[in-house]
Amino acid sequence: MLQFYADHRRDLPWRAPGVGGWPVLISEVMLQQTPVARVLPVYLEWVARWPTPADLAADAPGDAVRAWGRLGYPRRALRLHAAATALVQRFGGVVPDTVEELLSLPGVGEYTARAVAAFAFGRREPVVDTNVLRVLSRVVRGVDTQASATAADRREMAALLPQDAAVAAVLSVAVMEFGALVCTSRSPGCDGCPVRPDCAWWAAGRPPPTVRRKAQGFAGTDRQVRGLIVGALRAGGESVSEDDLATLWPDPVQWRRCLDSLIVDGLAVPDGSGRITLPR
């Protein structure tokens, strides 16, 4: 894996030597369920505009939502802003280097906390995302899976990490990269795979996934309607009238439910006179 990474790693900006905890945190949150290619330009904008947590915390949460662009799941922008505020209030404006402290930040879960601890601070933590889980599952266990990582998965990965913390961190990103480029979900590149001689999944005849993720539809769902509304708020000026927003979707009941849920989430704010804004 280390050799594969040395030979084939993509030169991504959040992997440059000496990148701090804040840029790494931004990249990790953006990369949650979002492909690298789409994250890249938005990440560069963010780190240039908000080089420290204090810079982001000083601006309105709505600015973060606007700058989020079309990455999807805009609640992540809100949580990143809330994390910046928490960093200023509780951590002196600095991203902490322990998993426990990182877990206390909004939008930071079991994966992201360990990714930041390992990649930004060189800590020896098991970093098990969907790529690492797929590689671990296939190569080591000989089965395929589409489940999400559990504590047991992290324990198993931890047992496989090299003792040296810095090497362990590189191994984690190496396995991730291998899962993203070779051992992919849909069409794994077993031809020429460097670990094929040791791969339990290959030896077993590449059995299909045991548990399959439930397909999540999109057309006609609240997610689509919410996306339309936030998109209009993002593209619009200071505020948008409810009447204009209402033209975005034919079903008034569903539209109202979605606007209300966006208000609950803090992604939309009524100004009391029939107009809606992003949070200030």
Added chain:
DNA sequence: TATGCGTGGGA
């Protein structure tokens, strides 16, 4: 633990 939460590209 199952579900909801955006978006767009490729198979």
Added chain:
DNA sequence: TTCCCAAGCAT
């Protein structure tokens, strides 16, 4: 075209 899915999190 339709389906799948891409460095998850919160509830």
